[in-house]
Amino acid sequence: MYWRWEMPKDPSLITNVIRRLRFDNDEMTQEQLAKAVGVTRQTILALEANRYTPSLDLAFRIARLFDKNLEEVFCYQDHATESDSAPD
């Protein structure tokens, strides 16, 4: 078993493929997506840059809009799990 003493700086990070999904859906604009899910364009901007973690409610609304499962749109990257499972 491999243990790391130090805490990861960013223990969790949720990334997403919203930008790609927008382009796959008739090049939907950020403004259109924002209106469809009921947030501001700035929030979509922050989401696409992985600067903002959405609430579950918003995450589900975005996933359903693109007719996808939650995990097809959002990806949870656990740093600790990644480093534990990494080959020695």
Add this chain to the structure above:
Amino acid sequence: MNFLSNFSNRELNIWAHLLIDVGVAAYYYSKVWAISGGGLDANLMELVRVVVKIIIFTIVFAIIIFGAINLRGEEKPDERDYRIEAKANNIAYVTLVIGVVLIMSQLFLNELGMAYWNMDQDNFITLTPVVIGHLLLGALILASVAKSISQLVLYRRDVLAVGNA
């Protein structure tokens, strides 16, 4: 005017709040300083006149500036706005607590200095109720400014990060 399109309505509203806070504070304290002849212990009746002027000016200015901003279309706040506001409220609360603690410690230091260290009263700010009121108002304005600045920083940080990406 084109550079304004880079800002959301929410950011412009916060800028307006910040402008009003700083403007009101600058006008109020300059008037207090002038009335009291270089101090904070101003005549109450004259102060009331200044405060009434400030209230009227603030209402008129707020109607004009917030009206102009919202002409671009109203923006409903979303979850990110609420989250940023909550963070900014925390920062404002801490700022307010620090301000109040500093004022209280000044009160205690005044008493201690005069009672135990034989210090002259000229070494301290004379803390009459009016002066304490001015200082508390200053702490409130400072907390409001801290809230606006932290909101602006939190909004811009995301936008700049996207720009650098």
